[in-house]
C-alpha cells in the first residue's frame with residue numbers, strides 16, 4: 001500500500017500482514033510473561049490509562065521519581081530482546097538510523113488513551129521513533145513541535161507502521177481513543193502499540 005504522509009509523519013498502512021501480526025503477538029506474549037505489563041503513574045501520581053512493558057536494552061519508566069529509561073524491569077529482571085522482525089522492519093524503513101535500544105510496549109484497553117505529548121527522553125533526538133499498531137484501531141492525533149496549533153488525525157489499523165523522523169520526531173502526538181472490537185487479532189480485544197527508539 002502507498003505511504004501516507006502527514007507533515008513529516010510517514011504512515012505505512014498494512015506494513016505487517018495478518019500472519020506476521022499474529023506471529024509478532026505470540027512473541028510479545030512470551031516477552032510479557034518475563035516482563036509483565038505495569039500500570040505507570042505520572043510523576044504527580046496519576047495512573048496512566050495504558051499499561052507498559054518493554055524489550056531491548058532499555059525500557060521507559062514513569063513513576064513518582066519521574067520519566068526515564070531503565071535497564072531493568074521494575075521487578076529487577078532485564079528486558080527481553082527485541083523481536084527480530086522488528087529489527088528487520090527498522091533496518092528497512094530507517095536504514096540510516098542507529099540500532100533501536102528500546103521497544104516500548106503500550107497496552108490499551110477499550111477505555112485507554114494517551115494525551116498529546118512529545119517523545120523527548122532520548123539522548124539523541126536526531127534518531128527516529130518507529131511505531132507499530134496491533135489490534136483495535138486507534139485515532140492518532142498529530143501536531144507540530146509546539147503544543148499549540150492545528151492537529152490532524154488518522155485512524156491507525158492493525159499492522160500499520162508510523163515513522164516519526166525529521167520534524168515529526170519532536171512533534172506532539174497522542175491517541176484520542178481506540179475503536180473497540182475493530183480487530184480480531186487479539187482474542188480479548190484492545191490494542192498494542194510498539195515504539196522502537198534509540199535511547200542513548
Ligand code: SIN
Pocket residue numbers: 106114131133138140156173174175193195
Ligand atoms: C506513543 O506515542 O508512545 C504511542 C502512540 C500510539 O499508541 O500509537
Ligand code: FE2
Pocket residue numbers: 117118119173
Ligand atoms: Fe509518543
